Amino acid sequence: MSGTTERPTNEPSQPAFDESYDVVVVGTGAAGLATALGAVDEGLTVLLLESTEKWGGSTSMSGGGMWLPNNPLMRRAGAGDSRDEALKYMEATIGTPSASASPERKAAFVDGIDDFVETAERFGITFARAADYPDYYPELPGGKIGRGIEVKPLDSKILGTWWDSLLGAIPIPAKTDDVWLLGRAWSTPGGFVRGAKFVFRALGGVVTGKRLTGIGAAWSTAFGKTLMVDNNVPLWLESPLVDLIVEQDAVVGVRIMRDGKEVSVGARRGVMLAGGGFESNPSLREKYQGVHGSPSGNPGNLGVPIQVAEKHGAALELMDDAWWGASVQAVPGGTPAFIVGERSMPFSIMVDKQGNRFANESESYVDLGHHMLALDGGEGPYWLILDARHQHRYLRMFAMDPRANKAMKELGIAVKAKTLAELGSKIGVDSTAFRTTIERFNGYARSGVDADFGRGNSAYDRYYADPTQRPNPCLGTIEHGPFLAYKVVLGDLGTKGGIVTDTEARALRSDGTVIEGLYAAGNNSASVMGHTYPGPGSTIAPAAVFGVRAARHMARKS
Structure with a gap:
């Protein structure tokens, strides 16, 4: 479509433009694409602008989940939720630390969820629930399990040549709730079944000639196809x-x-x-x-x-x-590996540079990041310590590439030792503090109660844990070598x-x-989520909802 218009000669005070559209969107992540979708739904002309050579933003690189309480998919599944419970939970977790997190803004987010989901569905976008994924503080008033949704894996060939310029374009048909089970694909029955389903899903795409993609890439593929392919919305790359x-x-x-x-x-x-x-x-x-x-x-x-x-x-x-969150330090030329499930599995512990625990390793990544900042301003380093059983039983997403593993060992990012004393010496922590920390932690693992930080108390903690581990699925002793330590730094998703x-x-x-x-x-924009992260997809969800709300408001303007 062409958005160019001639300026009437009787409007000399208005600037002359090279091109004009009803709506101009700067950025091509969830907020930008959702705004464009709302504009198209309103019959407005829209231009998408991307400063780099790749479109999709952080959304296309992400897990692609959206925390959308009381959404239409929940109601269709009979999963109990309500506007009041959603707002009660947001008040309990977020409060009002800023104007951006005002009661009015929180209500606007919750009230805009149906419009976003149903509009996308009208354009042929298909969502799926992450029915087992809990809110990050599910025990607080209004907390729930299963509020997250995502775009279902789909054939990325529908994007045509736009796939070639999508940031993080990886043809892997993963879903959000694959990740927690794939992490234990060879150690628990549920993980094995999910691993098998994932393999068959991937093979099914290959057999049928499809290039299936999931998570964040699926989100961008679905919305990009709707906008650029189906509705001819122009997207200008390298246009800062x-x-x-x-x-x-x-x-x-x-x-x-x-x-x-x-x-x-x-x-x-x-x-x-x-x-x-x-x-x-x-x-x-x-x-x-x-x-x-x-x-x-x-x-x-x-x-x-x-x-x-x-x-x-x-x-x-x-x-x-x-x-914020914790990341394994990047190798030169690489990117930091944001860690979530790996630190929640049993037979693992995190320590600071002195060798002391400082937080619940299984807590939400934003909370862990804030604890790093409170401890030493995020200076670090911190260390993720793994018992041999963790190494053998669970998948480490950040250690899949043999070349990266070799580089991490050479640079001291990954350190292996036969004994804990040797490991402590190699990573430079205080030997007495480290020994005391391990002994104390092992006692908690045997009893099943983490008296220091409450690891495993929350349903969120247990989501990424191992249900076959007793008495606490998040806790396992650190006593079987060889031991492995990864250097961890303060990371973030943006x-x-x-x-x-x-x-x-x-x-x-x-x-x-x-x-x-x-x-x-x-x-x-300043986040409606304030200083916290209520549930899975608390970045993409408000970006999309407020994008559509903005488009609706623009359409009402005279």
Whole structure:
């Protein structure tokens, strides 16, 4: 479709644009693609802009899950949930630490879930429930199990040539709830069955000539196919934002770089900033967070849209925070390996550089990251210690590549030893502290009760654990060698601070007034989740919901 229009000669005060559309979207992750979907549903013309040579953003690199309480799939399955329970849980976990996490914004998120899901389904996108995945604090008021949904694995050939430029385009038909069972594929009956199903699913795609893909790549494939293939929405790659175009205090377009020259694009209904966080910008991280971090998000997330919006008066919040977690240190030329299930399986323990435990190893990744920051500012290093039984029974997602394993050993990121004393010496922890920590932990493992940090008390802790391990599925003694230690650093899935927005994703000034024509969602905006992470997919879900809400609001504008 062509979005170009001629400016009437009787409107000399309005700038002349090289091209114009109803909606201009900066960024191609979940927030950007959902905004575009909402715009198409409203009959609006829309342009997608991507600053890098690859589209999809951190969404396409992710697990692809969305935490959507009281969603239509739950109701169809008879899974009990309600608006009131969702809001009660969000209040219990999030509170109101910022304007972005106000009661009104939390309600807007919950109230926008049906519209997002049902709109996507009308366009042929098929979702599946992660029925066994708990909220991250399921024991709190309103907590549930099974609120997460994702795009079902699908044939990526439907994207045509757009697949070639999708970031993280890996043809693996995995689902979110495959991961926790595949981790123990050869140690538990449930894991074996899931492993077999996964293999047959993959082989079925090969036999039928399909290039099946799942998780985050499936999310981007489904929405990309709907937009760029089915509805001819233009997507311009390598077209970074330079500035906003403002007329009479309203944003009316953008200036971008394309093919080596500056191009102006008009936006009759609005500009959506959905260009990700600033995790890959060391100077901004140092300025706002005091750490450089080890991000696992899109390397193209440099924070430019946030800086541009601030220049035009947008208020910022939560800039000191991120979607923190623990990562195995990257080898040169590689990326940090964000670890989740591996640290929750029994026969494992995490210690700091002195050799002491400092947190519940099975807790949510954001909580673990905050504990690292509280301990020593995230300086580290920390160590994930594995008994031989962990190494033999469970899959380590970060140790699948033999070349990377060799490099980790050579660089001291992976350290092996026959005895715990030898291991402690090799990784440089205090021998007395380390020995005391292991002995104390082993006592907890035998009794089944972690008296220090409560590991295994929550249903979330036990989700990634081994149900055959008694008496606590998260706890196993560290006593059988050879022992293996991995150097762990403070990691993240992206930053969560950005532009303050209202219930319709409109950008706000510090006095609460609206910047007309400017919208923000995803990690360009300050998160509705505040400083925490209520459940699986708490990044993608609000990005998508507020993207559609923004498009609806733009459509209502005269």
